Every structure is written in C-alpha cells, then in structure tokens.
Amino acid sequence: MADVVQLPGVLAQLRLIAGLRWNLLKNGLQRKNNRWDLVGIISAGVFAGLLVVGLCFAFFAGATAFLTVRRANWMGLLFWAIFLWWQVFPIFVAGFGANFEFKTLLRFPLSRRTFYLLGLGYGFADFAAVAAVCWVVAMILGAARARPEVLPVMVVVCVLFVLMNVTLERLIGSWLEKILAKRKTRELFIGLFVLCVVSLNFLNPVLQRYGNAARPKFLEYLHYLAWLPGSLAGNAVAGSVRGDMRAILLGAAGLVVWLGATSGFLWRRFAAQYSGEEISESAAPAPTKRKNNGATASAEAVRARSSNEEWLPMVPVTVAAVALKEFRYLTRNGMAFLTLLLPPIMVVFFTMQFGRGSALRGHSLKPELFFPGIMAYLILILITPAYNAFAFEGKGIQTYFMAPLRFQDVLLGKNLFLAVLIAFELSLSLALLVWRVGWPSPSMFAATISAGAFAVLGQLTIANWSSLSFPKKMEIGKMKGQRNSGVAVWTAFGVQIVLGGVCTLIILAGRWMSDPWLPAIMFAVLTAAAVGGYVASLGALSRLAEEKKDLLMETLCR
Amino acid sequence: MGEIAIATEKLTRTFGALKAVDGIDLQVQAGHFFGFLGPNGAGKSTTIKMLTGLLAPTSGRMELLGLDFQKHSVEVKRQIGVVPEGMGLFERLTGAEYLRFVGRMYGLDRATTEKRAEELLEFMQLADREKTLIADYSHGMQKKLALAAAVIHGPRILFLDEPFEGVDALAAGALKALLGRMTERGVTIFLTSHVLEIVERLCSHVAIIHQGRLVAQGSLEELRAGVAGTEGETKTLEQIFLSIVGQSGVEQARLEELTWLT
Numbered sequence: 001m002a003d004v005v006q007l008p009g010v011l012a013q014l015r016l017i018a019g020l021r022w023n024l025l026k027n028g029l030q031r032k033n034n035r036w037d038l039v040g041i042i043s044a045g046v047f048a049g050l051l052v053v054g055l056c057f058a059f060f061a062g063a064t065a066f067l068t069v070r071r072a073n074w075m076g077l078l079f080w081a082i083f084l085w086w087q088v089f090p091i092f093v094a095g096f097g098a099n100f101e102f103k104t105l106l107r108f109p110l111s112r113r114t115f116y117l118l119g120l121g122y123g124f125a126d127f128a129a130v131a132a133v134c135w136v137v138a139m140i141l142g143a144a145r146a147r148p149e150v151l152p153v154m155v156v157v158c159v160l161f162v163l164m165n166v167t168l169e170r171l172i173g174s175w176l177e178k179i180l181a182k183r184k185t186r187e188l189f190i191g192l193f194v195l196c197v198v199s200l201n202f203l204n205p206v207l208q209r210y211g212n213a214a215r216p217k218f219l220e221y222l223h224y225l226a227w228l229p230g231s232l233a234g235n236a237v238a239g240s241v242r243g244d245m246r247a248i249l250l251g252a253a254g255l256v257v258w259l260g261a262t263s264g265f266l267w268r269r270f271a272a273q274y275s276g277e278e279i280s281e282s283a284a285p286a287p288t289k290r291k292n293n294g295a296t297a298s299a300e301a302v303r304a305r306s307s308n309e310e311w312l313p314m315v316p317v318t319v320a321a322v323a324l325k326e327f328r329y330l331t332r333n334g335m336a337f338l339t340l341l342l343p344p345i346m347v348v349f350f351t352m353q354f355g356r357g358s359a360l361r362g363h364s365l366k367p368e369l370f371f372p373g374i375m376a377y378l379i380l381i382l383i384t385p386a387y388n389a390f391a392f393e394g395k396g397i398q399t400y401f402m403a404p405l406r407f408q409d410v411l412l413g414k415n416l417f418l419a420v421l422i423a424f425e426l427s428l429s430l431a432l433l434v435w436r437v438g439w440p441s442p443s444m445f446a447a448t449i450s451a452g453a454f455a456v457l458g459q460l461t462i463a464n465w466s467s468l469s470f471p472k473k474m475e476i477g478k479m480k481g482q483r484n485s486g487v488a489v490w491t492a493f494g495v496q497i498v499l500g501g502v503c504t505l506i507i508l509a510g511r512w513m514s515d516p517w518l519p520a521i522m523f524a525v526l527t528a529a530a531v532g533g534y535v536a537s538l539g540a541l542s543r544l545a546e547e548k549k550d551l552l553m554e555t556l557c558r
Numbered sequence: 559m560g561e562i563a564i565a566t567e568k569l570t571r572t573f574g575a576l577k578a579v580d581g582i583d584l585q586v587q588a589g590h591f592f593g594f595l596g597p598n599g600a601g602k603s604t605t606i607k608m609l610t611g612l613l614a615p616t617s618g619r620m621e622l623l624g625l626d627f628q629k630h631s632v633e634v635k636r637q638i639g640v641v642p643e644g645m646g647l648f649e650r651l652t653g654a655e656y657l658r659f660v661g662r663m664y665g666l667d668r669a670t671t672e673k674r675a676e677e678l679l680e681f682m683q684l685a686d687r688e689k690t691l692i693a694d695y696s697h698g699m700q701k702k703l704a705l706a707a708a709v710i711h712g713p714r715i716l717f718l719d720e721p722f723e724g725v726d727a728l729a730a731g732a733l734k735a736l737l738g739r740m741t742e743r744g745v746t747i748f749l750t751s752h753v754l755e756i757v758e759r760l761c762s763h764v765a766i767i768h769q770g771r772l773v774a775q776g777s778l779e780e781l782r783a784g785v786a787g788t789e790g791e792t793k794t795l796e797q798i799f800l801s802i803v804g805q806s807g808v809e810q811a812r813l814e815e816l817t818w819l820t
Contacts, residue, residue, distance in 0.1 A: 183693060183694065317662050317665060318662065318663055318665070320662070321659055321662035321663050322663075324659070325648065325651065325655075325659050328650070328651055328655060329648075329650050329651075332650045332691070333650070392650070393648070394648070394649055395644045395645060395646050395647060395649075396646060396647060396648035396649070397646075398612055398642050398644070398646030399646050399647075399648065399659075399660065399663065399707075401611055401612050402610055402611060402612065402635060402640050402642065402646065403635060403660070403663040403664060404632045404633070404634075404635035404636035404663075404664060404665065405632065405663060406632065476650060546614070549612070549613070549614070550613060550614070553612065553613075557644050557646075
C-alpha cells in the first residue's frame with residue numbers, strides 16, 4: 001500500500017507547476033555559460049519588460065481616449081490587438097522548441113478535471129498570456145477612469161475575453177504539439193511557416209499594384225469579423241456606453257459561445273492526451289522482414305548497380321564523401337533548402353520594388369548598381385552558415401575524428417560543396433537579374449563575378465576557423481534557439497563589413513581613375529591571394545581541429 | 559607472449575581538477591576478447607575515447623598494433639573500428655548512406671563499400687529500411703548500425719562502448735556470434751559493459767578501472783585466483799568485481815537506511 005494519504009488540491013498542484021516552470025527557466029539560464037548568450041537573454045528580458053509596460057500605457061490611454069471622445073466602437077481594435085498577440089505570438093516563440101511536455105504530468109495521480117485545469121493554468125504562465133492580461137487590466141483601468149459606469153460590463157467582458165483567449169491558445173498549442181511531435185510534419189510545418197514569412201516581403205509591391213482594386217472586396221468581407229472575439233468584446237463595451245442592452249448581451253453571449261466551443265474542443269484534446277494518446281517522435285519499429293534469399297540476392301543486386309566510378313573523379317575519396325554527405329544533409333534540411341529559394345525570390349522582389357516598372361519609375365536602379373548590390377546581398381545570405389559549419393553534425397562529428405584522415409579533408413569537402421552551391425545560386429540569380437533588368441557593362445559584369453569569387457574564398461578560411469573555435473549545435477526541424485554562437489555572428493559581421501568596404505573602395509577607385517576594368521583586375525588578383533591563403537591555412541586548421549576536438553564533441557554531441 | 563595489440567603507459571586525462579584517468583598501464587594481446595569494467599564515472603569511456611583518438615590524453619603514451627598513436631594516428635585509425643558512446647551517427651542519412659559514407663572515409667573503393675554495406679545491412683536486419691533516416695531508427699537499430707559501421711573496413715582492433723545496450727536478445731545473439739568469429743580470425747575486441755554476465759561469457763581477459771586507476775588486469779582465472787574465497791568455490795565476475803572495487807556490503811548497509819521502503 002502506498003503511503004500517500006491525501007492528494008494535493010488543484011491550487012497546490014498549480015503552485016507546483018508554477019514552481020516547475022520557474023525551475024526550468026532558472027536552470028536554463030544557468031546552462032547559458034556563454035557570456036554572449038547571457039547578454040542576449042538580459043537584453044531580451046529588458047526589451048520584453050519595456051514592451052509590456054509601454055503597451056500597458058498605450059492600452060490605458062487608448063481605452064480612456066476611445067471612451068472619452070465617444071469612439072467606443074473603436075474599443076474593438078484594442079481587443080483585436082490583444083487577441084492576435086495572444087494567439088499568434090506563442091506560435092512564434094514556443095511552438096518550435098523542445099519545451100516541457102505538459103502531458104508528462106500524466107504519470108502523477110491526476111483526475112481528468114485536474115489535468116484540464118492544470119492545462120489552463122499552465123497557459124496563464126506564458127509570457128504572451130502575462131503580457132496580454134496586463135494590457136487587459138490596463139484597459140479596464142482606462143475604462144474606469146473615462147466612464148466609471150461601464151466598469152461592470154467591461155469587467156465581465158474582459159473576464160470572458162481572457163478565459164476564451166487562454167482556452168483557445170491552449171487548444172492551438174495542443175494541436176501544434178501534436179503536429180510538431182513528428183519530425184516530418186514538423187519540418188513541413190516550419191517550411192510552410194518560413195515560406196509565409198518570406199512571402200510577406202511581397203505584400204508591399206502587391207498592394208501597390210492591386211491594392212485599390214481589392215479594397216471594395218476587402219471591405220465587403222470585413223463585416224464577418226463582427227462574429228470574432230475581438231469585435232464581440234468591443235461591441236459589448238460600446239453597447240454599454242450607449243446603454244444598448246441588446247448589444248451588450250449579444251457581445252457577451254457571443255464570447256460565451258466562443259468560450260464554450262473552445263473549452264469543448266480543448267476538453268476533447270486533453271481527454272485524448274489523458275487517455276494515453278501517443279504522438280511521440282519515433283513509432284515502434286515495424287517487424288523486420290528478412291529476405292528469404294538473404295545476402296546473396298542483395299549482393300547480386302549490388303553488383304548489378306555498383307561500379308568503381310567516382311562521382312567526383314578529380315577529388316580525393318574522403319573529400320568527395322564529405323561533399324556528398326553535405327548534399328544529402330541539405331536535401332533533408334527544409335530550412336536550409338528554403339534558404340536556397342531566397343536568392344531568386346529576393347532578386348524578383350528587389351527588381352519589383354526598385355527596378356524598371358516599379359513605383360520609382362524614372363529613379364529606378366540601373367543594372368550597374370543592381371549587379372554588385374545583389375551579389376553582395378546574396379553572398380551575405382548564403383555564406384553565413386559556413387561560420388558554424390558543424391552545426392548539424394550532432395554526434396556524427398565523432399566519425400570525422402575516428403576516421404583515418406586529416407581534418408583538412410573534412411573542411412575541403414564542406415567548402416567545396418558550399419562553393420559549388422553558391423556558384424549555382426549566384427548563376428541562377430544573375431540570370432534572373434539579366435531577365436528582369438538587363439545586362440550591365442562587360443567591365444561591371446566581370447568585376448561583379450570576380451568580386452563574388454574573392455568575397456567567398458576570402459571568407460572561407462575565417463569561417464572554418466570560426467566553425468572550429470565557436471561551434472554551436474543546431475537541430476534540423478527546430479527554430480527555437482537555432483542560431484550561431486555570439487562570437488561567430490560578430491566574426492561574420494566584422495569580416496563582411498571589411499570585405500564590403502574593400503570591394504566598395506575598389507569599385508570607387510575604378511571610377512576615380514576612369515578605368516572601368518581596374519576593379520575586375522584588382523578583384524582577380526585578390527581572389528588569387530585568397531586562394532593562396534586558403535590553401536596555406538588548411539594545415540593549421542587541421543591542427544586547430546585536433547586542439548578543439550574536446551570542445552567540438554562536448555558542444556555537438558550534447 | 560603474443561603480439562600486443564593495445565599498450566598504454568601512464569595514460570592520464572584530467573578535466574580541470576578532476577583526474578578522470580590516472581596513469582593507467584594497460585596491455586591487451588592481439589586476438590583477445592577484452593572486457594574493460596568499472597563503476598559509473600570510473601573512467602572507462604574516457605579511456606576508450608583516448609584509445610580511439612576522440613580525446614587527447616593529458617600525458618602518457620598509447621601504442622596500438624605497435625604504432626605510437628600520437629605519431630601515426632591516421633595509420634592507427636585505419637586499423638581500428640569504434641562504436642563510441644552515443645554511437646556517432648549522422649542522423650539525417652539513411653543506414654545505407656551512412657555505411658557507404660563511413661566505408662569511403664576509411665578509404666574503401668566504391669564497389670567494395672557498396673557490397674559490404676549491403677551485406678552488413680542484411681546481417682543486421684536493417685536492409686528493409688532503405689529509405690528510413692537514422693533519426694527514425696529505434697535505439698537498438700541505431701546500435702546495430704553503429705556496429706556495422708565499425709566493422710565495414712575490416713578492423714584489426716574493435717572498440718565497443720556498451721555494444722549490447724538496447725539490442726534485443728535475438729540480435730544480441732547474432733552479434734555475439736559475429737564478434738566471437740572475429741576474435742577467432744585474430745581481431746582484438748575491447749569492450750566495456752555494465753552487464754557483467756555478458757563480459758563473463760564473452761571475454762577471456764578483463765581489466766577493472768576504479769576512480770581513474772587500473773585496479774586489476776588479467777585473465778578471468780587470474781582474477782579469480784587473486785580474490786580470496788571459500789575453497790572450491792568458483793567466483794562469478796560480479797563477485798570479483800564487487801570485491802575488487804570494494805563495494806561489497808555497502809548496498810546492504812544503504813538499504814537498511816531506507817527502512818520505510820523495505
């Protein structure tokens with residue numbers, strides 16, 4: 001017989017959960033042994049505090065102003081702002097990380113009702129929820145100051161609004177948890193998410209072109225928003241200002257319906273979790289079927305399709321193996337794959353925004369500026385991962401140190417693949433640029449190409465050093481915490497500023513000396529020097545890898 | 559006395575103030591199935607990491623197959639295979655892709671790599687998972703794949719850090735048979751495991767490390783002879799282990815403290 005005399009009540013359990021969350025946060029901070037990470041966290045904390053407090057004043061002032069100047073039906077805008085924040089922000093910050101899995105609490109003796117209430121309570125402990133509740137309170141205070149007579153309705157509406165929001169947020173969160181629990185759906189989801197974010201860039205050019213035509217249609221659909229929580233809450237408060245009981249009841253009843261519906265769905269989701277729903281990463285392996293003819297059949301199949309031909313005949317076997325592995329990893333990294341879509345997308349975006357036919361009209365940019373500008377921008381995007389080249393190796397990094405090779409082969413394989421990839425991306429983007437804005441002068445074209453070669457080769461040596469000295473583990477299919485170490489970021493930033501400055505000076509030197517071919521020649525000389533420096537650095541970097549292998553394995557195998 | 563496959567001299571590794579491995583002198587003869595035992599945190603994995611080039615020693619020497627590791631690391635690595643702690647797999651490759659990658663990294667030609675990869679996948683019963691990423695393998699499947707990768711180049715010494723952990727009984731039986739045949743062919747196997755029954759069944763020679771120091775080394779018979787016991791009684795490896803690391807009776811005393819549980 002267990003010694004448990006009495007189970008803790010819901011409040012005591014909520015307190016335990018709050019303590020658990022606090023400990024997770026505190027211990028998470030303790031693990032941030034990197035000074036830059038700590039600086040980042042402190043600055044984010046200060047920024048978040050300022051955001052919440054600053055917006056408290058804004059919501060207070062907004063509510064006061066709307067209710068004082070008889071613009072009570074604008075209160076809906078404030079409710080809408082909070083609604084969108086509460087539902088969307090948690091998706092950005094929490095949806096992609098390996099957070100504490102709420103359902104792990106099921107190992108404890110909890111009733112279904114307690115599990116549900118704990119789930120709701122857990123929802124209130126989010127930064128988004130805390131901030132939103134602060135703003136709602138600020139609105140209530142604003143309303144009390146402007147029109148004390150609407151306070152009772154305001155309080156009831158706000159309570160319903162807050163309960164509905166926390167329930168909906170938990171509902172969305174639990175569905176997200178289900179979607180993100182499996183690697184494939186998680187990667188697909190993140191891919192779609194990033195694509196949506198990227199496509200926001202096109203909002204401005206699209207609005208410029210089609211905005212006026214779409215306006216009447218948009219206004220027509222605006223009416224339907226009245227049935228959504230932000231508008232319902234706003235209408236109820238506005239009704240109380242006018243003394244319109246029907247509007248108050250309709251708004252409050254609408255919120256109650258929303259609350260009931262979301263609670264019902266959330267109860268079903270939590271009930272599924274409570275009854276042991278399995279949503280984990282890897283399902284139990286299917287029974288392995290051994291082929292009847294065993295190894296003989298497959299060996300024959302192998303003989304039929306294998307040959308001794310190398311896929312990169314001019315390159316050492318180990319270097320080719322690393323390059324091939326990099327290619328395979330790229331094809332399985334949705335995020336990196338999407339990064340490759342960015343260059344052509346950005347070319348189209350920039351040329352729509354600043355090229356011929358854009359709103360700039362007579363002031364649109366010319367190919368002479370577009371070519372070096374786009375080249376610089378694209379290299380900036382594409383080379384950044386090279387500063388943390390081992391980010392996705394995980395425990396596989398051990399293979400490089402166990403295998404009989406010099407580490408420079410690994411660096412060569414990775415750099416070779418990256419150089420080929422960048423060359424392909426730049427060729428595609430420049431071809432698009434020619435189609436969109438036309439050719440620049442031959443001298444500028446040559447200067448752009450040789451400057452690109454110099455910028456890439458000039459950075460690889462330093463990027464390799466950064467990768468070995470400041471590794472940071474990243475995981476494919478996650479967004480939270482997926483960034484290079486602070487030092488690597490600053491190194492990349494510094495190098496790119498210096499290289500950008502050098503390239504600009506050389507292009508300007510060509511203009512001052514009225515010699516259009518001078519930049520191309522100077523960049524070619526610099527590229528040759530960069531190649532020499534790169535080759536000379538490989539031995540030293542191999543030795544550095546030996547020195548840093550403890551650090552690399554400790555960081556990446558964690 | 560046969561050829562020495564592994565020899566260390568005052569091998570030491572410190573982490574800050576902690577001496578994880580403290581001047582161990584280890585000798586393993588070629589063709590032996592050698593068990594390396596110790597309690598948690600004794601220094602087993604640190605030793606295996608140093609012997610396989612995953613960790614640089616703070617001081618001391620290592621010779622594998624007569625070659626100084628520090629001076630001839632590439633040549634030594636060519637002749638050893640490793641299943642490291644954590645397995646060291648590239649999780650975004652399929653099993654076949656990973657084996658091909660490892661084969662090429664060890665310098666095997668393309669056709670040999672392909673052939674051996676297929677045969678190993680068949681043997682490990684992983685062949686029907688052609689398109690499954692390693693990330694989606696179960697723990698036992700990953701272990702089998704790591705073992706396949708460790709032997710693809712036909713190593714002369716095989717280092718195995720907890721090779722049977724998470725592997726089902728059927729697969730474990732096949733693996734043990736494979737390892738047994740490898741030692742018959744002269745391959746040296748250096749194995750760490752917490753399951754003393756496995757070590758007792760497989761290994762002919764054993765070393766015990768405790769708090770970073772080598773406290774016993776020899777054949778099982780030699781270790782039995784070194785431990786006092788009742789006349790005629792054959793000590794199990796577990797009894798020998800507990801007697802050597804000085805834990806005998808300690809667990810009983812601790813249990814007595816938990817009276818509310820017993």
